[in-house]
Amino acid sequence: MPRTIFLADMNAFYASVHQALDPSLKGRPVIVGGDPQKRHGVVLAASYEAKARGVKTGMTVYEAERLCPEGVFFRPQHHLYLSFSARIINIMRGFTPLVEPFSVDEAFLDVTGCEKLFGPPVEIAKKLKKRIREEVGVTCSIGIGPNKLLAKMAAGLQKPDGLTVLGSEDVPARLWPLPVRELFGVGPRYEHHLKLFNIHTIGDLAKFPVKILKKRFGVYGEVLWRCANGIDESPVDPDSLERVKSVGHQITLPRDYRTHEEIRVVILELADLVAERARAGGYAGKVVVLSLKDARFAWLSRMKTLPERTDLARDIYRAAGELLARHWPDGWPVRMVGVALGGLAPVKMEQPTLFGEREKIKRSERACDRIRSRFGERAVFRAASLTKAGVRHA
Amino acid sequence: MPDNSLWEGHRIFLPELREKVLKRCRDCRFFVKIRGREEERWGCVAGVPGYGTLRVRVPETVPAVEILKKAGKDGLFGALSRGDPEAGACGLYRGRQENWKAKENVFHK
Numbered sequence: 001m002p003r004t005i006f007l008a009d010m011n012a013f014y015a016s017v018h019q020a021l022d023p024s025l026k027g028r029p030v031i032v033g034g035d036p037q038k039r040h041g042v043v044l045a046a047s048y049e050a051k052a053r054g055v056k057t058g059m060t061v062y063e064a065e066r067l068c069p070e071g072v073f074f075r076p077q078h079h080l081y082l083s084f085s086a087r088i089i090n091i092m093r094g095f096t097p098l099v100e101p102f103s104v105d106e107a108f109l110d111v112t113g114c115e116k117l118f119g120p121p122v123e124i125a126k127k128l129k130k131r132i133r134e135e136v137g138v139t140c141s142i143g144i145g146p147n148k149l150l151a152k153m154a155a156g157l158q159k160p161d162g163l164t165v166l167g168s169e170d171v172p173a174r175l176w177p178l179p180v181r182e183l184f185g186v187g188p189r190y191e192h193h194l195k196l197f198n199i200h201t202i203g204d205l206a207k208f209p210v211k212i213l214k215k216r217f218g219v220y221g222e223v224l225w226r227c228a229n230g231i232d233e234s235p236v237d238p239d240s241l242e243r244v245k246s247v248g249h250q251i252t253l254p255r256d257y258r259t260h261e262e263i264r265v266v267i268l269e270l271a272d273l274v275a276e277r278a279r280a281g282g283y284a285g286k287v288v289v290l291s292l293k294d295a296r297f298a299w300l301s302r303m304k305t306l307p308e309r310t311d312l313a314r315d316i317y318r319a320a321g322e323l324l325a326r327h328w329p330d331g332w333p334v335r336m337v338g339v340a341l342g343g344l345a346p347v348k349m350e351q352p353t354l355f356g357e358r359e360k361i362k363r364s365e366r367a368c369d370r371i372r373s374r375f376g377e378r379a380v381f382r383a384a385s386l387t388k389a390g391v392r393h394a
Numbered sequence: 395m396p397d398n399s400l401w402e403g404h405r406i407f408l409p410e411l412r413e414k415v416l417k418r419c420r421d422c423r424f425f426v427k428i429r430g431r432e433e434e435r436w437g438c439v440a441g442v443p444g445y446g447t448l449r450v451r452v453p454e455t456v457p458a459v460e461i462l463k464k465a466g467k468d469g470l471f472g473a474l475s476r477g478d479p480e481a482g483a484c485g486l487y488r489g490r491q492e493n494w495k496a497k498e499n500v501f502h503k
Binding site: 078079082083084085086087089090093100101102103104108148149184185223227232233234235237240241242243244245 | 397405408410481482484485486
């Protein structure tokens with residue numbers, strides 16, 4: 001049975017939220033950007049009025065101010081965006097229970113079989129757009145396709161406030177002439193590698209022998225080839241969010257840190273956050289990943305597999321510290337630090353240690369979780385956070 | 395079931411949103427029993443001044459008179475209108491803490 005999949009993509013979501021909250025901003029250039037003093041000074045979102053003046057996502061706030069001096073600038077307020085997102089998802093659930101959020105401003109809906117309730121797919125999409133606009137005050141573009149890939153590609157074809165239907169039969173005419181980087185799953189690195197095979201458009205990729213792609217890029221080569229041909233059997237799976245694979249945190253430092261001693265303080269703070277979140281979800285992980293970015297934005301990511309699963313900050317910190325010592329030269333500047341715990345599995349039963357040392361630490365970390373949950377983040381924290389290198393409670 | 399890894403691998407998701415998407419009203423700290431003179435009903439006190447900002451601790455049971463005093467008749471009506479434990483969590487969702495397990499049993503009875 002052919003499926004009918006929607007991808008609803010909110011237009012300039014962060015900026016639209018501010019416009020929805022303050023109607024006097026409608027029609028004015030609204031720019032949401034980080035704090036330049038904390039070195040998060042890039043544009044996260046810009047309304048279409050700002051985009052018309054040349055403001056783009058990812059450019060620095062200074063640049064945006066220069067291009068659009070009359071713009072209204074906001075610091076990001078994630079709690080607002082999350083609230084709006086939750087409201088929008090609840091509206092979507094009024095049409096179908098098969099809603100799979102893809103990001104804060106995008107969600108897939110499987111409306112197969114909903115025709116008898118709400119009419120043909122285009123009518124359902126119009127009703128959905130109308131409800132989101134009237135109840136939340138945000139416009140969205142909806143792509144309709146027989147699978148998630150074509151729905152996603154369709155949503156990107158017409159913005160803002162678009163409604164595009166893309167069937168399998170439209171793939172050669174509408175997708176194949178597009179540059180290969182427009183295809184979902186192709187980033188700058190894959191684009192570069194594909195160009196070495198003289199693959200410049202989605203059509204080139206679709207006609208390329210899949211065997212060679214598979215040999216060069218592994219399984220992902222075949223995935224890309226299938227995408228280029230508009231083939232995607234992935235389900236809209238609302239339960240997929242329940243499967244957590246990793247928990248991670250990263251932070252841009254207020255200045256470049258150079259010594260391992262300083263970086264270790266940040267790693268400890270991040271390990272605390274990661275462990276707390278893992279415990280809150282009832283998970284323990286086996287793989288610790290340390291990511292570091294230097295002053296030139298060069299990226300290093302290394303992982304270490306632990307002998308047993310853990311949800312303790314101490315274990316995560318130790319593993320990340322070892323990775324730091326082994327892979328990052330002392331004295332080399334660090335701009336950003338990230339710590340993640342992967343290979344998660346639900347904690348069901350645990351083998352207690354012989355002398356109960358581990359259980360003791362676990363109890364103390366859980367007690368801290370409860371204190372923070374009740375009295376706030378600042379109620380209890382590491383003494384190291386009070387040093388110059390501490391960033392969480394600075 | 396066909397594989398969903400292409401999309402799961404590319405998904406960018408804030409943990410806070412994940413919580414809001416997965417949870418129901420029954421999991422929320424603001425979802426309480428509202429006690430009237432003759433009956434008790436479930437309702438949401440997120441919109442009631444004091445409770446919504448967590449300036450005042452949200453108890454397990456709130457007397458209806460308390461909500462009338464703080465938010466008036468409309469506030470009480472609004473709180474009771476959001477009394478479906480199975481409704482999807484809204485943007486104001488805040489997870490329960492220690493006392494949640496006891497409530498979970500009530501809902502599943």
